[in-house]
Amino acid sequence: MKKIALLGSTGSIGQNTLELVDLHPEKFEITSLAAGSNADLLEKQCLKYRPHLAAMSDRKAAERLSGKLSGIGQKTVVAPGIEGLTEAACCSEADVVVSAISGAAGLIPTFQALKNGKQVALANKEVLVMAGSLIMPMIRDGKGSIIPVDSEHSAVHQCLGNTPMGEVQRIILTASGGPFIDFTAKQLEDVTVAEALQHPTWDMGRKITVDSATLMNKGLEVIEAHHLFQVESSRIDVIVHPQSIVHSLVQFADGTMLAQMGITDMKIPLLYALTYPERIDARLPGLDLSRLPEISFRNPDLERFPCLELAYQALEEGGTATAVLNAANEVSVDAFLDGIIPFTSIPAIIEKVLGRLPRQAASSLEMVLEADNTARIMAAEAVRNS
Secondary structure (H helix, E strand, O other): OEEEEEEOOOOHHHHHHHHHHHHOOOOEEEEEEEEOOOHHHHHHHHHHHOOOEEEEOOHHHHHHHHHHHHHOOOOOEEEEHHHHHHHHHOOOOOOEEEEOOOHHHHHHHHHHHHHOOOEEEEOOOHHHHHHHHHHHHHHHOOOOEEEEOOHHHHHHHHHHOOOOHHHEEEEEEEEOOOOOOOOOHHHHOOOOHHHHOOOOOOOOOHHHHHHHHHOHHHHHHHHHHHHHHOOOHHHEEEEEOOOOOEEEEEEEOOOOEEEEEOOOOOHHHHHHHHHOOOOOOOOOOOOOHHHOOOOOOEOOOOOOOOHHHHHHHHHHHOOOHHHHHHHHHHHHHHHHHOOOOOOOHHHHHHHHHHHHOOOOOOOOHHHHHHHHHHHHHHHHHHHHOO
16 A cells, blocks of 8 residues: 655646546555645545645635635644645655646655655656756655656656666657647747647646647756756757657667657556556556557757757756746746737747846755746746736
């Protein structure tokens, strides 16, 4: 029986995790739940899974949840704010922490969980994008471990096995290309929020779906792969694969290439991360090879989708540049989703912030968070002036 601390329980990854818990109640138990502001859904989850602790980053929502649970005699303790999220992540009973809080909000709880020696199923790529240079040395020193949940990094993890990185020629991350892969630059100027949220192959949250449409999601994954697998950016490639059947590939020194394939369901990499190194039945259909559509690959167009190149640039600059990139992207995407800026302003604002903010060494978590905050202020100003 693995005991799970679930961060981001009301989001897409969180709900998929709970479906797996329902599927294998003999394997998994929930010890703590954490969410943002959706008190109604978290209340239902608390009543069903009866965790020892529930946390909410929104303090008013936490108060509402606490009142509702205490009013019906539920003994779950409710903890508010970032302190509550961190308490949920560091729950002493938890064997594995699922880090699925979207964006930079997941950094501190996940960092502290790893510092406390937890095994983390990492679905929040921003954690390593912002602070990978701090986290990976900590893991190499024996503090905690990470099994990736992103389908691409899960695929690479499975293809690598125990192969030494010296025998790896390159890692190839596949990208669906999002809904606008065949749009012209002119067409991209007029895309709507509704169109951007219509991902052709994956069902994901709003922010990550927009990131997929700009190809920033793939840029963030390049940075994550650099840290996870300790490989330089020159050996990490991105290829557009619209069918989303091959989830990523590894090419070895002898020219051999291994690919991981599967249906587009996040429960598969989630279950892999929860049970690693064991594999258990996901009760999902496998690929029917005889019925597969034609599989195609093509290079990404960096002129129409400059976010990917901006991510490579930030990774090469190092230090706090990747935290700045992530912060500017989050602010820009929020502004687009709110109808304040057009789709094509997202990379323009990110580039402006990257160019204005001096780079510093990411020598501490405080330095990373300061860079994140400053970049958000600059990005918000750029949104207002756009």
